[in-house]
Amino acid sequence: MELSLWDTAGQEEFDRLRALSYDDTQVIMLCFSVDSKDSLENIESKWLAEIAEHCAGAKIVLVALKCDLREETDEKDGDTPDTQPPAKTIVKYNQGLAVAKRIGALRYLECSAMRNRGVNEAFTEAARVALTVKPQRSSDSGVGKCVIL
Structure with missing residues (x-):
């Protein structure tokens, strides 16, 4: 299996280049x-349309x-006095899970690179999902591909 990582951070200058990776x-x-x-809202407002256009299925x-x-x-x-402004809004687990269900994601995973939690599992699960997909067309190399955006 071939695993390709493409971190384009949604930057517009990568739009045409990113399409080549699909x-x-x-x-x-x-x-x-x-x-x-x-970044969670962009999943539905930007990325789903691009995926549907370039690699439906x-x-x-x-x-x-x-x-x-x-x-x-x-x-x-727990330690913040009422006089201080609230901390930055954090996406809760249930919010991410709800988006995963709406977009038809096969898995919803969470990880922390800083604490080394769930990182290996995320790649392992992506590989598992890739292995369950039947190729739509044959490839000369016979190698599957997993792209991370």
């Missing part, structure tokens, strides 16, 4: 940061990143 893709890991509701794994920030926010919330 050929023969069976699985796409769509990632968002728990400290950015905008690819399976989706939705992955929440920086989940350690939830624990930090919970700790701060």
Whole structure:
């Protein structure tokens, strides 16, 4: 299995280049940061349309990143006096899960690179999903492909 990682961060200058990465893709890991509701909203408002256009039929794994920030926010919330502004809004597990269900993701996973939690599992699950997908067309190399955005 070939695993290709493409971190384009949604930057417009990568739009045409990113489209080249979709050929023969069976699985796409769509990632968002728990400290950015905008990144979660972009899953539905930007990424789904692009995926439908360039690689319809690819399976989706939705992955929440920086989940350690939830624990930090919970700790701060308990110690924050009422006079201080509230901490940055953090995407809750149920919010991510709801989006995963709406977009038809086969898996919803959460990880923290800083705490080394769930990172290996995210890649393992993406590979598992890729192995369950029947190729739509034969490839000369016979190698599956998993793209992470």
